[in-house]
Amino acid sequence: MTSTDQQPFLSVKDLKVHFSTEDGIVKAVDGLSFDIAKGQTLGIVGESGSGKSVTNLTILGLHDAAHTQIDGEILLDGQELLTAAEKELEKLRGNKMSMIFQDALASLSPYHTIGAQIAEVYRKHTGASKKEARARAIEMLKRVGIPQPDVRVDDYPHQFSGGMRQRAMIAMALVCDPELLIADEPTTALDVTVQAQIMDLLKDLQREFGTAIIFITHDLGVIADIADDVLVMYGGRCVERGTKKQVLGNPQHPYTLGLLNSMPALDGPVDVPLSPIPGSPPSLLNPPSGCRFHPRCAFAEKVPGGKCSSVSPVLELTEGRGSACHLELSKRDELFADYAAIAGHN
Amino acid sequence: MSNTNPLLDVSGLTKHFPIKGGFPIKRTVGAVQAVDGLDFQVAEGESLGLVGESGCGKSTTGRLITRLLEPTGGKITYRGQDITHANRRQLAPIRSEIQMIFQDPYASLNPRQTVGKIVAGPMEINDINPAGGRENRVRELLEIVGLNPEHYNRFPHEFSGGQRQRIGVARALALEPKLIVADEPVSALDVSIQAQVVNLLQKVQRELGIAFVFIAHDLAIVRHFSQRVAVMYLGKIVEIADREDLYDNPRHPYTRALLSAVPEATVEAEPRERIRLVGDVPSPINPPSGCRFRTRCWKATEKCASEAPPLVQADGNKPGHLTACHYPEVRDAVPAPRLAKDPEAAA
Numbered sequence: 002m003t004s005t006d007q008q009p010f011l012s013v014k015d016l017k018v019h020f021s022t023e024d025g026i027v028k029a030v031d032g033l034s035f036d037i038a039k040g041q042t043l044g045i046v047g048e049s050g051s052g053k054s055v056t057n058l059t060i061l062g063l064h065d066a067a068h069t070q071i072d073g074e075i076l077l078d079g080q081e082l083l084t085a086a087e088k089e090l091e092k093l094r095g096n097k098m099s100m101i102f103q104d105a106l107a108s109l110s111p112y113h114t115i116g117a118q119i120a121e122v123y124r125k126h127t128g129a130s131k132k133e134a135r136a137r138a139i140e141m142l143k144r145v146g147i148p149q150p151d152v153r154v155d156d157y158p159h160q161f162s163g164g165m166r167q168r169a170m171i172a173m174a175l176v177c178d179p180e181l182l183i184a185d186e187p188t189t190a191l192d193v194t195v196q197a198q199i200m201d202l203l204k205d206l207q208r209e210f211g212t213a214i215i216f217i218t219h220d221l222g223v224i225a226d227i228a229d230d231v232l233v234m235y236g237g238r239c240v241e242r243g244t245k246k247q248v249l250g251n252p253q254h255p256y257t258l259g260l261l262n263s264m265p266a267l268d269g270p271v272d273v274p275l276s277p278i279p280g281s282p283p284s285l286l287n288p289p290s291g292c293r294f295h296p297r298c299a300f301a302e303k304v305p306g307g308k309c310s311s312v313s314p315v316l317e318l319t320e321g322r323g324s325a326c327h328l329e330l331s332k333r334d335e336l337f338a339d340y341a342a343i344a345g346h347n
Numbered sequence: 348m349s350n351t352n353p354l355l356d357v358s359g360l361t362k363h364f365p366i367k368g369g370f371p372i373k374r375t376v377g378a379v380q381a382v383d384g385l386d387f388q389v390a391e392g393e394s395l396g397l398v399g400e401s402g403c404g405k406s407t408t409g410r411l412i413t414r415l416l417e418p419t420g421g422k423i424t425y426r427g428q429d430i431t432h433a434n435r436r437q438l439a440p441i442r443s444e445i446q447m448i449f450q451d452p453y454a455s456l457n458p459r460q461t462v463g464k465i466v467a468g469p470m471e472i473n474d475i476n477p478a479g480g481r482e483n484r485v486r487e488l489l490e491i492v493g494l495n496p497e498h499y500n501r502f503p504h505e506f507s508g509g510q511r512q513r514i515g516v517a518r519a520l521a522l523e524p525k526l527i528v529a530d531e532p533v534s535a536l537d538v539s540i541q542a543q544v545v546n547l548l549q550k551v552q553r554e555l556g557i558a559f560v561f562i563a564h565d566l567a568i569v570r571h572f573s574q575r576v577a578v579m580y581l582g583k584i585v586e587i588a589d590r591e592d593l594y595d596n597p598r599h600p601y602t603r604a605l606l607s608a609v610p611e612a613t614v615e616a617e618p619r620e621r622i623r624l625v626g627d628v629p630s631p632i633n634p635p636s637g638c639r640f641r642t643r644c645w646k647a648t649e650k651c652a653s654e655a656p657p658l659v660q661a662d663g664n665k666p667g668h669l670t671a672c673h674y675p676e677v678r679d680a681v682p683a684p685r686l687a688k689d690p691e692a693a694a
Contacts (some may be wrong), residue, residue, distance in 0.1 A: 025387075048537040048539060054490065079546060089567055148626075162628075163401070163627075164625040164627050165627065175565075183581075191528050192400035192401055192564065192628075193400070193564070193566075193608040193609055193610075194400065194604060194605060194608045194624045195400075195606060195627065196608070197608040197610075197621065197623060197624075198623065200610075200623075201623065218539055219537065220538075220609030220610065221538075221612035222609065222611050222612045223610050224612070225610060225611060225612050225613060225614060240387060245614060246614045249612055249613065250612045250613075250614045259539060260538055260539060261612060263538065263539055263541070263542035264538065264541075264542070264567065264612060265542075265545075265567040265568055265570065265571035266567060266611065266613075267566065267570065267606065267609060267611060268592060268594075269571070271571055271590065272647075274546045274549060274550075275540060275542035275545055275546055275571065277540070277542030277543040278539035278542075279543075281507040281508075281509055281510070281537075281540060282507075282537060282539070297539075310521065316679045317354075
């Protein structure tokens with residue numbers, strides 16, 4: 002499942018994104034690396050402010066260049082994106098790579114019909130005629146499951162329901178058959194029954210076109226449903242990586258464990274309190290020293306010499322699996338099992 | 348459980364918002380049937396969960412109970428007193444007993460007031476002077492909700508989302524209410540923080556014996572928090588039952604579909620059975636005739652279109668487990684979402 006054995010389609014290496022603000026430098030992303038192969042889905046999990054959205058805006062070149070300092074390397078199919086000219090990026094955006102945003106209503110223009118907005122993308126990248134582009138828009142709406150696409154193509158966004166708007170966004174993102182699709186919390190604003198529809202749709206389209214998908218979410222349930230590989234972010238860094246089965250089934254990082262333990266299950270015990278992670282996510286203006294999770298970590302005192310608060314742990318990957326934690330790997334299983342038992346889960 | 352003098356008794360509760368149109372004289376041209384004939388009770392110290400998708404009327408229900416909205420029909424009885432159309436003066440003593448916690452901890456706190464002033468607000472409005480003074484009471488409340496009483500003079504922007512929600516809880520507790528309506532109290536919070544606030548609410552409910560109407564769309568959190576759960580669809584309750592019964596033995600097709608659509612953070616060889624509903628929730632301006640769920644239901648027949656199913660105890664159900672369906676699901680036909688737990692899967 003991991004993509005180390007083949008040439009990755011997208012490769013992000015030691016990405017650092019720092020914003021300069023009035024209060025100081027915000028280290029939104031601080032040394033992030035990952036690869037993704039064609040036809041794969043990488044799930045990025047993290048809380049608000051963990052840097053997951055910033056990473057993806059940077060891939061697309063949508064950051065505010067005047068206030069951003071970027072280091073590292075982003076290679077899309079061998080092409081360097083960070084140094085590419087805006088003209089080059091314009092050719093790629095919506096064509097080779099595209100994005101679905103969380104809030105479909107805010108991302109669609111209220112003054113243009115759905116069809117016109119989809120056709121615009123297609124015409125820009127292919128030079129098709131108006132008529133061809135309209136036919137293509139209808140075809141795309143049909144493919145994402147909009148009923149009566151030849152009529153609805155002339156509707157405005159406000160005439161669509163929430164689920165249909167998200168479908169229209171997906172149609173727009175896929176109109177040029179992109180090879181990389183970035184989906185930033187695409188189902189967060191939707192109801193569960195509609196969310197299930199949208200995720201099925203994304204899976205079908207991926208099977209059909211072999212698109213690589215980066216799926217950003219805070220919902221581990223959604224990750225379990227859609228991702229092949231999972232990357233867990235905390236405080237602008239990757240704390241754990243692996244296949245979905247490895248990360249969700251056998252977490253190695255205390256943060257991942259804490260997240261999994263803090264969520265009630267549909268069949269879990271009801272008379273015990275939940276086991277939250279204490280404290281709150283760190284400020285990236287002034288992140289904690291050493292491991293950024295250490296002030297909230299239940300295991301920090303198990304590491305001798307106060308290493309957690311002084312030395313930043315390195316993410317070491319073997320075959321795409323690993324975590325950034327000072328706890329000895331051999332001891333973790335036992336400690337984590339004890340923790341889960343105290344928490345009243347399992 | 349709730350037949351002996353429930354704390355709150357709602358029957359036939361209806362709210363239709365008029366739609367005005369026409370020129371030059373605006374007249375009512377239709378109505379959004381947000382809530383249409385709800386019956387339920389809440390016992391003292393009990394927590395009733397309200398779940399459903401957006402637009403099903405769960406928030407409207409919360410606002411009707413707290414009388415922030417005027418019902419267009421039905422009856423709300425609070426401790427034997429009819430408060431359906433009670434005016435301001437009649438409501439005044441009751442307002443202190445029914446409090447609300449809001450979804451957005453950023454929008455529901457006045458940014459220009461200190462925490463002390465915000466939490467003391469309800470006492471000021473109701474002219475309540477606890478022994479030892481308001482300030483002492485506020486400090487006590489801050490301590491109950493897990494905030495440092497020294498933060499009395501701070502402003503909301505100095506707190507994180509989870510802490511702000513705690514301030515909202517402290518404010519709701521200020522008047523020692525008997526009933527709290529919590530409208531999506533954790534959905535705006537980060538996953539790791541949600542559990543903190545759920546635990547706090549649970550502690551408050553147990554230790555102070557406060558009844559809750561807990562409105563949320565997260566089925567797992569509602570199950571964790573509420574002894575009884577009502578499932579709403581397009582302004583109607585389609586099923587109401589004790590939580591074990593509802594989650595293990597859903598009888599309404601919608602409840603079953605809703606439960607099956609919840610993604611769970613477990614990795615298993617055998618994925619759960621998934622029911623995929625087609626289409627979207629219809630508009631409450633013009634809801635389907637008969638059973639409102641029939642347009643998305645795989646079992647619908649002509650009877651469903653002509654006759655609205657009543658909310659009754661279906662064959663084989665426990666008392667108190669009511670289902671509004673002409674063709675309820677077979678009991679025990681579906682295994683509980685998951686019987687054996689995967690030892691590897693945490694949570």
